Amino acid sequence: KQEVTQIPAALSVPEGENLVLNCSFTDSAIYNLQWFRQDPGKGLTSLLLIQSSQREQTSGRLNASLDKSSGRSTLYIAASQPGDSATYLCAVRKYGNKLVFGAGTILRVKS
Amino acid sequence: GAGVSQSPSNKVTEKGKDVELRCDPISGHTALYWYRQSLGQGLEFLIYFQGNSAPDKSGLPSDRFSAERTGGSVSTLTIQRTQQEDSAVYLCASSFDPGRDIQYFGAGTRLSVL
Numbered sequence: 001k002q003e004v005t006q007i008p009a010a011l012s013v014p015e016g017e018n019l020v021l022n023c024s025f026t027d028s029a030i031y032n033l034q035w036f037r038q039d040p041g042k043g044l045t046s047l048l049l050i051q052s053s054q055r056e057q058t059s060g061r062l063n064a065s066l067d068k069s070s071g072r073s074t075l076y077i078a079a080s081q082p083g084d085s086a087t088y089l090c091a092v093r094k095y096g097n098k099l100v101f102g103a104g105t106i107l108r109v110k111s
Numbered sequence: 112g113a114g115v116s117q118s119p120s121n122k123v124t125e126k127g128k129d130v131e132l133r134c135d136p137i138s139g140h141t142a143l144y145w146y147r148q149s150l151g152q153g154l155e156f157l158i159y160f161q162g163n164s165a166p167d168k169s170g171l172p173s174d175r176f177s178a179e180r181t182g183g184s185v186s187t188l189t190i191q192r193t194q195q196e197d198s199a200v201y202l203c204a205s206s207f208d209p210g211r212d213i214q215y216f217g218a219g220t221r222l223s224v225l
Contacts (some may be wrong), residue, residue, distance in 0.1 A: 002212040034213065034214070036216075041218075042218055043202060043216040043217050043219050044202070044217075045205075045216075046213045046214070046215065046216075049213050050190040088219075089154065091154075097142065097144070097159050097161075097167065098144065098156035098159055098167060098169075098170065099144075099146075099154075099156065100156070101146075101153055101154040101155075101212060102153070103153045104153070
């Protein structure tokens, strides 16, 4: 059974810091990995999707890496801003098209 | 529409009643997914549709839960004889290509069973 773990569970940083969120998964046979953000009371917004054949994806201040063999992904946020405060979720897609989610990292960026 | 639309946004019901939750996917998206987000449980997969067929129903927690999709578009998730443990946010997502594409999520329906 695929399990996804995210560390840390919560993180509080001052504005301007670079930070790293970690995601690990137990079964390396995945099709892709997706990072989402969720704001309170809202749905999920997709940030980055990394196919199993890729090593990383970048979008603006966000960079996600994937090491399938070791079952790890990291989301790097550069020059964090208060608007980045949200819950960040990592999800892997294995067979059957469903996503298996981690519990998330709650990020707070203080101004 | 521009995004995945879910209705109602909030639903309060009494234990034992049936509820229907609706999802309008992004136009042209063939794949549709239902997930549930409970306090302390995280996000759990419920069911996946490809067109009007549901090849993966493995996440439905009991036979009180069912879902259908008509015309390859709108989907309805029905919960019969609701229980307090059914209280959660029910999220719907759609994607153009189920094999490789990003899943786009709606804002969810918050269900409270009293």
